[in-house]
Amino acid sequence: MEDLETVKFQPVIFADYSPGEAIRKAVGISRQDVLFELKESKIKGRGGAGFPTATKWMLTAAAKADKKYVVCNADEGEPGTFKDRFLLLEHPELVFDGMVVGGITVGAQKGFVYLRAEYEYMLKSLEDYLQQMKKDNLLGENILQSKYNFDIEIRLGSGAYVCGEETALIESLEGHRGEARNRPPYPVNTGFMGFPTTVNNVETFAAVSHIITKGGEWFRNYGTDKSTGIKLFSVSGDCEKPGVYELPWGTTISEILDLAGASNTKAVQVGGASGYCYPKTQFDRKLAYEDAGTGGSIMIFNESRSMLKILKNFMEFFVEESCGQCTPCRIGNAKLLDGIEKLEKGEYTFKYINQLIDLGRSMQVASKCGLGQTSPNSFISILENFREEIFAKSSGGRNVN
Amino acid sequence: MLINDESRAPVSQKPNKLELPAEKEGIGSNVTIEINGEKVTVPFGTTILEACKNNNIHIPTLCHHDDLCIAGVCRICVVDVEGMKTLQSSCTFPITAPIKIKTTTPMVRKARRHIIDLMLSEHFGECYSCVRNNNCELQKLAKEYGVDRYNFGHIQKSKYDVDKSSFSVIRDMDKCILCKRCVRTCIDLQEVGVLEAVNRGIDTTISTFLDKPLADVVCINCGQCINRCPTGALHANDPSDKIWEAIDNPTKHVIIQTAPSPRAAICEEFGMEPGTSLTRELNTALRRIGFDKIFDTNFTADLTIMEEGTELILRLYNALVEGNAEVKVPQFTSCSPGWVKYLEHFYPEFIDNLSSAKSPQQMFGALIKTYYAKLQGIDPADIVTVAVMPCSAKKFECERPEMRDSGFKDVDYGLTTRELAQMIREAGIHLPEMPKSDFDDPFGEASGAGLIFGATGGVMEAALRSIIELVTGNKVENVFQNAKIIPVRGFEGIKYVEFPIEGVAEVPAILKPLIPDWKWLEGVTLKVAVAHGTANAKKVMENIKSGGKLSECHFIEFMGCPGGCLGGGGQPIPTNAKIREKRAEAIYAEEEGLTLRKSHENPYVNHIYANFLLDGPCGELSHKLLHTHYTKRGKFID
Numbered sequence A: 001m002e003d004l005e006t007v008k009f010q011p012v013i014f015a016d017y018s019p020g021e022a023i024r025k026a027v028g029i030s031r032q033d034v035l036f037e038l039k040e041s042k043i044k045g046r047g048g049a050g051f052p053t054a055t056k057w058m059l060t061a062a063a064k065a066d067k068k069y070v071v072c073n074a075d076e077g078e079p080g081t082f083k084d085r086f087l088l089l090e091h092p093e094l095v096f097d098g099m100v101v102g103g104i105t106v107g108a109q110k111g112f113v114y115l116r117a118e119y120e121y122m123l124k125s126l127e128d129y130l131q132q133m134k135k136d137n138l139l140g141e142n143i144l145q146s147k148y149n150f151d152i153e154i155r156l157g158s159g160a161y162v163c164g165e166e167t168a169l170i171e172s173l174e175g176h177r178g179e180a181r182n183r184p185p186y187p188v189n190t191g192f193m194g195f196p197t198t199v200n201n202v203e204t205f206a207a208v209s210h211i212i213t214k215g216g217e218w219f220r221n222y223g224t225d226k227s228t229g230i231k232l233f234s235v236s237g238d239c240e241k242p243g244v245y246e247l248p249w250g251t252t253i254s255e256i257l258d259l260a261g262a263s264n265t266k267a268v269q270v271g272g273a274s275g276y277c278y279p280k281t282q283f284d285r286k287l288a289y290e291d292a293g294t295g296g297s298i299m300i301f302n303e304s305r306s307m308l309k310i311l312k313n314f315m316e317f318f319v320e321e322s323c324g325q326c327t328p329c330r331i332g333n334a335k336l337l338d339g340i341e342k343l344e345k346g347e348y349t350f351k352y353i354n355q356l357i358d359l360g361r362s363m364q365v366a367s368k369c370g371l372g373q374t375s376p377n378s379f380i381s382i383l384e385n386f387r388e389e390i391f392a393k394s395s396g397g398r399n400v401n
Numbered sequence B: 001m002l003i004n005d006e007s008r009a010p011v012s013q014k015p016n017k018l019e020l021p022a023e024k025e026g027i028g029s030n031v032t033i034e035i036n037g038e039k040v041t042v043p044f045g046t047t048i049l050e051a052c053k054n055n056n057i058h059i060p061t062l063c064h065h066d067d068l069c070i071a072g073v074c075r076i077c078v079v080d081v082e083g084m085k086t087l088q089s090s091c092t093f094p095i096t097a098p099i100k101i102k103t104t105t106p107m108v109r110k111a112r113r114h115i116i117d118l119m120l121s122e123h124f125g126e127c128y129s130c131v132r133n134n135n136c137e138l139q140k141l142a143k144e145y146g147v148d149r150y151n152f153g154h155i156q157k158s159k160y161d162v163d164k165s166s167f168s169v170i171r172d173m174d175k176c177i178l179c180k181r182c183v184r185t186c187i188d189l190q191e192v193g194v195l196e197a198v199n200r201g202i203d204t205t206i207s208t209f210l211d212k213p214l215a216d217v218v219c220i221n222c223g224q225c226i227n228r229c230p231t232g233a234l235h236a237n238d239p240s241d242k243i244w245e246a247i248d249n250p251t252k253h254v255i256i257q258t259a260p261s262p263r264a265a266i267c268e269e270f271g272m273e274p275g276t277s278l279t280r281e282l283n284t285a286l287r288r289i290g291f292d293k294i295f296d297t298n299f300t301a302d303l304t305i306m307e308e309g310t311e312l313i314l315r316l317y318n319a320l321v322e323g324n325a326e327v328k329v330p331q332f333t334s335c336s337p338g339w340v341k342y343l344e345h346f347y348p349e350f351i352d353n354l355s356s357a358k359s360p361q362q363m364f365g366a367l368i369k370t371y372y373a374k375l376q377g378i379d380p381a382d383i384v385t386v387a388v389m390p391c392s393a394k395k396f397e398c399e400r401p402e403m404r405d406s407g408f409k410d411v412d413y414g415l416t417t418r419e420l421a422q423m424i425r426e427a428g429i430h431l432p433e434m435p436k437s438d439f440d441d442p443f444g445e446a447s448g449a450g451l452i453f454g455a456t457g458g459v460m461e462a463a464l465r466s467i468i469e470l471v472t473g474n475k476v477e478n479v480f481q482n483a484k485i486i487p488v489r490g491f492e493g494i495k496y497v498e499f500p501i502e503g504v505a506e507v508p509a510i511l512k513p514l515i516p517d518w519k520w521l522e523g524v525t526l527k528v529a530v531a532h533g534t535a536n537a538k539k540v541m542e543n544i545k546s547g548g549k550l551s552e553c554h555f556i557e558f559m560g561c562p563g564g565c566l567g568g569g570g571q572p573i574p575t576n577a578k579i580r581e582k583r584a585e586a587i588y589a590e591e592e593g594l595t596l597r598k599s600h601e602n603p604y605v606n607h608i609y610a611n612f613l614l615d616g617p618c619g620e621l622s623h624k625l626l627h628t629h630y631t632k633r634g635k636f637i638d
């Protein structure tokens, strides 16, 4: 990671922490106390969807079942995201401790880390770390002489973006083709092997470790009312200092651009390929669930970039990565890409492009999982926000319907 | 809603388990919801689709099928649920809270229209050149939503080769809309598991193991997937052109035999409600089409009972009295070619349990090209035999190399109910309006026992009627009211029945050369079982393998398709539980009206033993013409 900048705004995720601290705290207090702190912190999931973590854990804890599972989503497949990689390499203790706290809280005895196939190189060191935790009695049976048992197993993905989606991830964990499941009911009731399962992002677990040791109120001090705490942003693209940035929610896009040393910026893609693309006029937007939400990916594009090319790149990704089970996503993405190619060649009608935007809106509401529901975001936002550039560049509007 | 925990279907395609309230009644058992502003109360856990259906609100569906677990993949059934950001697929959404649903908001209508547009854009081919023209669910939806143009284009080039390798099932993936009904049918309903989705995104398609042709994988040819395909992507291998050719050829003597199930279902192909038998109308239609002779497969069903029943008695005698360990009990029926191939692939170690008796179709073929040909003085080389079957596996069965005992291909063509209906339409005949006429001699009459072969439990009932009478000397009517053996009837997946034998009679003359007396059966409790659909067959086999209760059975009837032949893969589309029930009713109603209802009393059967099969059931000639052997195929095919 030497080539990447790590900007520590205020030490929260990177605050002092001694390995095992959160576990030591958790075994000494009741589950309700853990859940209370989480609730106080108002933390929402760091994986992108932003579901309140306390609620998720509470539902899993409340579900009646013989077995329960905790899954750490380390698939990190969203283009432009690399903050989970950073956490796993630099601070595995935060992630694993958070998982153990999760296990204790929801009543699970087993946890999985679903590790992105491309991260196989860190498997050995992570497993070594787990061995050490076992030796230190932070993992395994009767953790720190308590009644709690919890074990962690790392499983490798095999390179499908959709397997980051929590239900497809569970299917994949079970050994099936990675396809999203029907919901409701949700994994908190019927997850891995049909048992209640809580799936959380790497960063969520890391944050939990701090919240448990330092208190929910401390965490809530940062960020905005609706988006509390500090977030890791993966900043990349046309800037001097790409890297992992620790910043409070509510930071504006232009603030990040300044920090990263970006100049001549034309567009910022917030939330990866599945996120939205903002033009200059909207750089005052706040990074927050209630405004410009993101799992952490910030991609910066300067004036030299072609928006159509960027968009094409995103759409090619989705056409490739759609699991293919549901109609809107499987065929819809291909149609959107087809539309981009028509734009490139200048063989389009405005009517048809508008029709495709309309189709994108249907995909957003009718697709089965988050992939198809978000894949039209970049298409819609780039065509709407960069209309002039796109239609000027192509020879435009020839009627070849 | 099929909640089947044991099924092998991927979880994504199964309904998620719900914690249902323990009490059927009382607090929490019902939920009051709002559909389009109207309050309705539904049981907890009902899907939105069911709730709407029960309240006469039509929701379009494609991937949903009553026989199958849910998929939620086509997305055509989406509705608006208040408070949720996205639309929800109504087939998958269990109602557990007092939600408010809207089924036709502008957003819902637009999404559905878009989904149809997208499907059509990737659906290669034209309706008028498709087997499913006028009976296609995609076509119907397009009409329902007023589609009058291709909004997102229409694919102009074929992407996939048509797989014509199988004698039974043809796969044309260009027409596939990826509803995965076939996948779920194969893996969940039938527990065979030949088909699965492969690749991702726009390249997703349904394929077989290593993308092998269907003929080279463990497909059992049951055709249940065809029956559930909403479009023309799956269809049967249609021989009707060759049959027309034979009919048009004056030197050919073309004979058709009709099985019991097609006649109970073909009415559906002519716009009638399920549940009317058109047996004798069909005879007239077939004559008008130009078939030279029309025979009733029920006749050889009777013959099957004589052969298979005798084989059973001999098996039991050799195993129980002679103590011959090489003789395998229980005996399994062998008239369902889907089941036979299933056993050959998945339980080849049980091959000796299969009755060696051929199916009625094949017995008939062999008799026509020997006995009948001689009787009529026709060169068997000039005879073309066609079998109308509810079944696609029958097409494979007649191609088996073992099925040439007459010196010719015993049955030339297996024709499904659907394909026959098509021939009748092409001949300009409206079947329901046909006058009635009888089957042809010399196989004129068949018993009701042969007729009920069409329903699950039918073969068993037919066999029991004869065994009870021949062994105990007692009239079946004295044991079962109106000779209806109710315990083996009905659609329960696996039926197990015991019949204590009290008091035995003299062995009838026809069996005397084989068995000296019935004394060894005195006091024996006959144990039998009936299973339909290979998923149930699998359960039975696993029970037998683990030494369970069913391993003590003497005789087990297996049918490859759910419901038995009447739910066969060659039957009219759609087929579902309700329709199967109606077809069964039609068969049983027709049967009760007959006077001849026991195979061993069929005078034509007795005539054939007296004049042709001179050494009786399971005799030498029977063995040559009416019995066969099987192939251990296993799961792995080179």
Ligand SMILES: Cc1cc2nc3c(=O)[nH]c(=O)nc-3n(C[C@H](O)[C@H](O)[C@H](O)COP(=O)(O)O)c2cc1C
Pocket: A044, A045, A046, A047, A048, A049, A050, A051, A053, A073, A074, A075, A076, A077, A078, A161, A162, A163, A164, A165, A166, A167, A199, A200, A201, A202, A204, A369, A370, A371
């Ligand atoms: C297509 C798709 C890919 C996703 N990939 C990831 C991922 O790589 N990592 C992740 O943590 N969450 C990913 N998610 C979000 C997860 O489904 C899920 O919301 C998240 O793991 C929950 O954890 P959280 O509540 O801690 O954010 C993805 C979602 C979708 C729809």
Ligand code: SF4
Pocket: A162, A179, A180, A321, A322, A323, A324, A325, A326, A327, A329, A330, A367, A368, A369, A370, A371, A372, A373
């Ligand atoms: S939205 Fe896309 S990725 Fe998700 S289930 Fe549908 S086809 Fe698969």
